[in-house]
Amino acid sequence: MPPKTVTLETVAELAGVSIKTVSRVVNKEPNVSARTSDKVQAAITELKFRPNMAARQLRGQRSYSLALVYEPPSSEFLTGILEGILPVCRENSYTLLLEPLAASESREHINMVIERRLIDGFILLPPLSEDRDLIRSVLKAGLKVVLVESALETQDQNLSVSKVGIDDFAAGVEMGEHLLRLGHKRIGYVSLREQHNMANQRGEGLKTAMKAAGLPKENFLYARGQSSFESGYEGGKVLLENDTPPTAIFAGNDYMAAGVISCARDMGLNVPEDLSVAGFDGADLSKMFVPPFTTIQQPLQVYGEWAAKNLLKAIVNPNATPITKILDHKLFNRSSVRDLSE
Incomplete structure (x- = not known):
């Protein structure tokens, strides 16, 4: 049965190492062999040792x-x-x-x-x-x-x-190629907040995939979003009110994709019969929404x-x-x- 008060000294004695070695293991410091670390961890587990945080901070x-x-x-x-x-x-x-x-x-x-x-x-x-x-x-x-x-x-x-x-640009290219394989040649993109340069590489990837497919640049339509459901709704409205609206819209995240779908419904359009929609992030929302929508999942x-x-x-x-x-x-x-x- 472990003693009521367990100290670094107690752990060191059971593990057969120095107190300094125990301290190094507890503090996740380098230069401790895996074998020694395992011995110390086994002693810590057996003794139910809990480091004194105040002492750790002071030392x-x-x-x-x-x-x-x-x-x-x-x-x-x-x-x-x-x-x-x-x-x-x-x-x-x-x-x-x-x-x-x-x-x-x-x-x-x-x-x-x-x-x-x-x-x-x-x-x-x-x-x-x-x-x-x-x-x-x-x-x-x-x-x-x-x-x-x-x-x-x-x-x-x-x-x-x-x-x-992740490679957001490559993910955007992959989504673009996916939509192109399914016959979409006029595609809209709803961006995230302007400050989020990494995520907006997703739109650049889509644009690159469309260019590689030989489509004219005017077939890529753009609307600025703010990452929220509401901005997805507004971005979808901008794209769908175009004189020649897209057949598919790729939103920079799943919440905006949900906003696009809601906007399409309010405009009397059915998804996917009249408009295809894809998102990004792989949020649970993407599989719970009606219809469940295509997305790219981030880990x-x-x-x-x-x-x-x-x-x-x-x-x-x-x-x-x-x-x-x-x-x-x-x-x-x-x-x-x-x-x-x-």
């Missing part, structure tokens, strides 16, 4: 807290990211602060968090992951940051940080897990080489797109 001059900073996106996007981050934080005895930050909002609170070193590192979601000023503020304070879905060339402008995402949970793990690595080893990780996406073909090639 390591760390807060053992991370911050996720985001401009309020769809709830599904944020939830997917959190499902990846939170298990990593729990496994490493870190807490996670959620810091919503709208584009028009003052940065005073975030700057205070940075200046007071209330956290050890930041994970930035789009479009804040493309905010150079915010990233520089974090790095200037000596803190670490990992970017999710960012178009920034992170080796330039002293932004030497890691980032994770949101993997984004969160990868970002959290690599942020912790950077905190422990400040000289680690930054990594750019490109993950796979997947196209789901559903009943919102009509085959005109038959």
